[in-house]
Structure formats: structure tokens, C-alpha cells
Amino acid sequence: MVDLLLALFQRPNFLTFVIIFLWGFYIMLTRYNLVKKLVGMYLVQTSVIFFLVSISAKQGATVPVLLTTTDPVQAVDYVNPLPHVLTLTAIVVGVATLGVALALCAAIYRKYGTLDEEEILKKLQ
Amino acid sequence: MNYHLPAILFLLPLFAAIAMPVVCLKHREWSRPISLAVLSAMVVVSVLNLNGVIQYGEVRYAFSGWAPPLGIEWVADGLASVVLVALSVLGLLALVFAGPTAPRDLGGRVVHFYVLILLLIAALTGIAFAGDLFNLFVFLEVAAIASYGLVGVAGGKALFAAFRYLLLGTLGASLYLLGVSYFYAASGTLNMADMAEQLPHLLTSKAVVGGLLFMFIGLGIKMALVPFHVWLPDAYTHAPESISPILAALVTKVALLGWIRIIYWVLGAQVIIYDIPVLLLVGVLGTLAAVIGAVLALMARNIKTMFAYGGISHIGIILIGVTQGNKTGFAGGVFYLLNDAVMQGALFFLAGALVFQYGVRTVQDLAQIGKQVPWLTGALIVIALGMVGLPPTGGFFGKWYIILGALEAHNYVAVAAVLLSTLLTLAYFVKLFEAIFRQRPPRSDVLQSELPLSCKLSLGVTTASIVLLGLFSDPIVQWILNQALPPTL
Numbered sequence: 001m002v003d004l005l006l007a008l009f010q011r012p013n014f015l016t017f018v019i020i021f022l023w024g025f026y027i028m029l030t031r032y033n034l035v036k037k038l039v040g041m042y043l044v045q046t047s048v049i050f051f052l053v054s055i056s057a058k059q060g061a062t063v064p065v066l067l068t069t070t071d072p073v074q075a076v077d078y079v080n081p082l083p084h085v086l087t088l089t090a091i092v093v094g095v096a097t098l099g100v101a102l103a104l105c106a107a108i109y110r111k112y113g114t115l116d117e118e119e120i121l122k123k124l125q
Numbered sequence: 126m127n128y129h130l131p132a133i134l135f136l137l138p139l140f141a142a143i144a145m146p147v148v149c150l151k152h153r154e155w156s157r158p159i160s161l162a163v164l165s166a167m168v169v170v171s172v173l174n175l176n177g178v179i180q181y182g183e184v185r186y187a188f189s190g191w192a193p194p195l196g197i198e199w200v201a202d203g204l205a206s207v208v209l210v211a212l213s214v215l216g217l218l219a220l221v222f223a224g225p226t227a228p229r230d231l232g233g234r235v236v237h238f239y240v241l242i243l244l245l246i247a248a249l250t251g252i253a254f255a256g257d258l259f260n261l262f263v264f265l266e267v268a269a270i271a272s273y274g275l276v277g278v279a280g281g282k283a284l285f286a287a288f289r290y291l292l293l294g295t296l297g298a299s300l301y302l303l304g305v306s307y308f309y310a311a312s313g314t315l316n317m318a319d320m321a322e323q324l325p326h327l328l329t330s331k332a333v334v335g336g337l338l339f340m341f342i343g344l345g346i347k348m349a350l351v352p353f354h355v356w357l358p359d360a361y362t363h364a365p366e367s368i369s370p371i372l373a374a375l376v377t378k379v380a381l382l383g384w385i386r387i388i389y390w391v392l393g394a395q396v397i398i399y400d401i402p403v404l405l406l407v408g409v410l411g412t413l414a415a416v417i418g419a420v421l422a423l424m425a426r427n428i429k430t431m432f433a434y435g436g437i438s439h440i441g442i443i444l445i446g447v448t449q450g451n452k453t454g455f456a457g458g459v460f461y462l463l464n465d466a467v468m469q470g471a472l473f474f475l476a477g478a479l480v481f482q483y484g485v486r487t488v489q490d491l492a493q494i495g496k497q498v499p500w501l502t503g504a505l506i507v508i509a510l511g512m513v514g515l516p517p518t519g520g521f522f523g524k525w526y527i528i529l530g531a532l533e534a535h536n537y538v539a540v541a542a543v544l545l546s547t548l549l550t551l552a553y554f555v556k557l558f559e560a561i562f563r564q565r566p567p568r569s570d571v572l573q574s575e576l577p578l579s580c581k582l583s584l585g586v587t588t589a590s591i592v593l594l595g596l597f598s599d600p601i602v603q604w605i606l607n608q609a610l611p612p613t614l
Contacts, residue, residue, distance in 0.1 A: 025296075028292065028296070034288065041292060041295050041296070044295075044296060044299050045299050048302050048303045048306070051303065052302070082309075083306070083309070086306075089259075089263060090262075090302060093262075093266045093267075093270075093298075096266075097266070097269075097270060097273075097291065097295050097298075100270055100273050100274060100291065101273075101288070101292075101295075104273070104277050104284055104288045104291065105288070107277065107280065108284045108285060111281065111284060120285055124282060124285065
């Protein structure tokens with residue numbers, strides 16, 4: 001048990017990721033307001049992106065811009081740039097999804113006059 | 126030239142989708158002919174591509190010349206190419222059908238309607254060809270965003286169904302991305318072929334086990350595997366009549382193809398993690414899906430909901446086939462996947478025609494129409510033969526090879542599940558036929574309205590294909606056995 005806790009606190013990025021992910025998931029499940037659900041959804045997406053960035057970090061490494069052009073490149077000196085690039089794409093995907101979701105919310109509000117899930121379900125019956 | 130065909134196949138609908146809002150700014154009636162032309166070109170190119178793959182072997186396309194482990198790679202092997210042919214043909218038929226049945230109050234938005242359809246087809250092409258796990262994620266999301274928009278386009282109840290689809294779909298995509306980042310953290314690569322070489326040493330790593338689980342749940346939501354299927358029936362029932370065929374025939378099937386790629390091409394067929402064979406685990410879920418989906422279909426009253434649940438149960442049957450871990454089962458599963466795409470297309474063309482032309486939504490409504498529309502009834506009979514799986518339709522031979530594969534693996538539970546699902550499928554089609562033939566039709570205004578020619582064309586071609594796939598099942602299955610098997614089987 002102590003080992004497990006120690007292992008957990010030595011990886012603060014994992015801990016942060018798990019907390020944000022579960023928080024977002026909890027909001028998605030428990031809130032009835034559609035926009036609040038979207039906030040939860042965005043937290044879930046952001047937590048995954050955060051995790052992806054955090055695994056690129058290395059101790060004692062710097063941003064992936066070449067320090068010299070003459071010496072051979074040492075991979076140890078730079079953080080891994082690939083997860084950042086993946087993250088950019090994932091952020092774009094997330095923003096597009098959120099845009100579509102907000103447009104749907106606006107259309108639902110115009111149609112039903114409310115954003116409360118229970119009231120909408122009642123009107124659907 | 127052959128080398129570039131996969132990229133051309135993807136760029137055709139993508140460029141058309143980007144160019145269309147500009148080209149059709151003044152003439153919105155051009156959007157339909159342009160889309161039809163693009164899809165017809167795709168059919169030709171995909172057949173050429175398949176021909177090239179048969180003659181010269183698989184194509185590994187490296188984008189902008191960056192070599193595979195670092196660059197983005199697309200793999201046009203036998204499996205992807207044959208699925209692409211089905212995708213283009215069904216896409217074209219769905220577009221032919223979508224013309225007259227498109228929601229009437231679209232107005233100027235009709236251009237965007239076609240843009241979304243083309244984007245969806247481009248993204249599905251990308252999923253089928255992707256040789257890179259992150260690429261698969263991006264295309265899954267492009268396809269998903271296009272489908273959210275298309276489901277919601279009709280307004281009304283569809284809006285809420287689309288919103289739920291969006292919430293669950295995004296959760297699935299996030300889980301898939303999480304799984305990919307676990308795999309990346311463990312192996313340091315995203316390319317499927319490269320990862321397949323790294324993974325055998327890493328199978329005891331918790332990152333791989335967790336990543337596999339997250340990926341599987343994510344893709345399970347996308348392919349509507351029981352118990353992650355809750356978004357599908359509402360979304361397909363309330364989606365516009367012109368859109369549900371394209372969604373039902375293609376979207377879940379292509380997500381399933383992505384899963385087949387990961388399990389066979391990345392993990393390897395016989396992989397065992399912590400004493401649990403992965404194939405067996407997926408096979409059990411497929412078994413559950415095959416039976417539960419069919420039971421839910423039997424309970425449904427709305428015709429489109431019934432067909433949507435039927436699709437869920439068929440996803441389970443395909444999974445049973447591909448997870449038996451032998452060649453017969455895999456070939457049967459892939460053949461059934463092609464068949465199911467055609468059958469789901471045909472079913473939703475039929476349901477769409479019923480709603481659009483006669484306002485028939487539920488089984489009771491169908492009783493009022495009765496047998497006054499003989500050729501719709503005829504099409505339903507052929508589709509029912511295919512769905513239940515009676516010779517000479519393709520559905521029979523697909524199930525036949527799946528059962529042979531399950532017997533070869535001594536997996537008698539799976540055999541029983543396929544048979545039970547077949548019986549239940551028969552039961553819900555009997556429900557439809559009882560409504561058609563038993564009761565007196567009180568409505569007489571039916572005969573005056575005649576279906577548009579394009580609806581008849583789409584429905585006729587898919588219905589004929591069900592029989593044709595059955596008649597030519599032997600060469601097709603032989604070809605799958607020779608050319609489309611994964612290297613690890």
C-alpha cells in the first residue's frame with residue numbers, strides 16, 4: 001500500500017491526469033445542463049492532452065530547438081517534440097468537436113427553450 | 126500511377142468538399158451533380174486500386190516521401206482495398222438516394238449537407254487505409270464530427286440524439302487517444318508495422334495492457350458494440366432518411382475494420398496478456414452483442430430502430446467470425462462485414478423509402494400499407510433472406526464460414542450464439558411480414574404515389590447485390606483467404 005502511494009506521488013503528472021479525467025467524467029454523468037456536460041467533456045479531452053504532453057518531458061532537457069548546428073544532436077538534451085505535435089492536432093479536433101456541440105446546444109435551445117436534459121426528455125415524450 | 130491511387134482516393138472527396146462551398150456559392154443546385162461525379166470517380170479509382178493490389182501486391186504509401194517509421198504511412202492491402210470498393214459503391218448509392226429524400230427545409234444549407242457527406246466518405250477512406258495509430262484517431266474524429274452534423278441536420282428530435290451521440294463519441298475518441306498515448310509511451314512509435322515489431326517484448330508492460338483496454342473501449346463505442354451501443358438506435362432512428370443508410374452501412378463497419386487492424390496487424394493474432402487471450406475476450410463480447418442486439422431488435426416498434434438493433438447484433442456476428450483465430454473464421458468475418466454493409470444499406474434505403482413516401486414509421490403503420498406496394502415487399506423479402514441467412518444470399522455463406530471457423534476452434538458457445546441470433550432475426554422479420562400479410566389495409570391512397578427513380582435504383586442495386594454476393598461467395602472467400610489475411614494468422 002505504501003509502495004503504491006509512493007509510486008503514485010512520484011508521478012504527479014499521472015495523478016493530475018487521473019483527477020482531471022475523473023472530474024470531467026463525473027460532471028458529464030451527473031449534470032443535467034447540456035452546457036455543463038460539455039464542460040465535463042472538454043475536461044476529459046484536456047486531461048488526455050495533458051497526459052500526452054507530460055510523457056514527453058525529460059529531466060535536464062530543454063525545448064526541442066537545436067542548440068548548435070555543428071555538434072551531432074544528442075537526444076538526451078531535448079524533450080521529445082512528437083507528443084507536442086500530436087497534441088496540436090488533438091486540440092484542433094477537440095475545438096472542432098466543441099464547436100459542433102455548442103451549435104447543437106444552440107439549436108436545441110431554440111427548439112425546446114431549455115437546456116435542461118430532463119425537461120427536454122419530458123418534451124420529447 | 127498505381128502507387129498513388131490510395132492518396133488520390135482520399136483526396137478526391139476531400140478536395141471536392143473543400144472546393145464545394147466556393148464553387149456552389151451562386152449555384153447551389155450544382156452540389157448534387159458534383160458529389161455524384163466525385164463518388165463515381167471514387168468507384169472507378171477504387172476498382173483500379175483493387176486491381177493493382179491483386180496484380181502487384183500491397184501498396185505502402187509514404188506521404189511526402191518520408192520513410193515509414195517517422196513519416197505517415199498508408200497501407201493499401203487486400204483487406205483495405207476490398208472494403209474501399211464496398212465503401213465507394215455504397216457511398217455512391219447512398220448519395221443517389223439522398224437527392225430526392227434530403228430534408229426539404231435545407232434551403233441554402235444543401236451545399237453544406239453534401240460537403241459533410243463528402244467529408245465523411247473521405248474520413249472513412251482514411252480510416253481504412255491508415256497505417257498509423259494516431260492517423261486512425263484523426264480520421265475517426267473527422268468521420269465522427271461529420272456524422273454528428275449529418276444526424277442533427279434535420280432538427281427536432283434528431284438534435285438531441287446527435288448531442289448524445291456527440292458526448293459518447295467524444296468520450297470514445299478520448300479513450301482511444303489515451304490508449305494510443307500509452308502505446309506510444311511504451312513503444313516509442315506510432316506506426317503500426319513498427320509497433321508490431323516492438324510489442325512482443327512489451328506484453329507484460331502495464332502501459333500496453335491499459336492502453337489496449339482504453340483503445341478497445343474507445344473503438345467499442347465507435348462501432349456500437351454492446352454494452353457501448355446506447356447512442357446508436359436513437360441517432361439512426363432520428364437521423365434524416367437520406368443519411369441513415371450511409372451511417373448504418375459504413376461508419377460502424379469501418380470502425381470495426383480499425384479494430385481488426387489493431388488486433389491482427391499490431392498485436393498479432395495469438396497474443397496472450399496476463400493469461401487472457403485477447404481474441405477470446407473480444408469474442409465473448411461479440412457473442413453477447415450478437416444475441417442482445419437481436420433481442421432488442423425484436424422488442425423495437427419503430428422500423429428504423431429495429432434495423433439499427435439488427436446492425437448491432439451483426440457487428441457481434443462479425444466479431445465472432447474474426448476472433449476465432451483461424452483462417453476460415455477470419456475470411457467468414459470479413460465476407461460477412463462486406464455483406465452486412467450492403468444489407469444495412471438496403472435495409473435503411475427501404476426504411477427511408479417507407480418514411481419518405483408513405484410516412485410509415487412503426488410496424489403498425491406498415492400493416493396499413495400492407496402488400497399494396499409489391500416491389501417494396503419483394504425487396505424486403507430478399508433483404509430478410511440475407512439478414513436471416515438463407516441460401517442463396519451472401520448472409521448465408523458469411524454465417525456458414527463463421528460457424529465453420531468456430532467449430533474449427535471448438536468454440537461451441539459462439540456457434541450457439543450465431544444460431545440463436547439467426548433465430549431471433551427470423552423472429553423480428555416474421556413480425557414485419559405478419560404486419561404486411563395478415564391485416565386488412567385500411568388505407569387506399571398508397572397506389573397513387575410512386576417512388577422516385579433514384580430511390581428504386583439504390584434499393585434495387587443493393588438488393589441485387591445481396592443475392593450476387595451469395596452467388597459469387599466462393600471466389601470472394603477464396604480471394605480473401607489468399608490475399609486479405611493478416612500476416613500473423
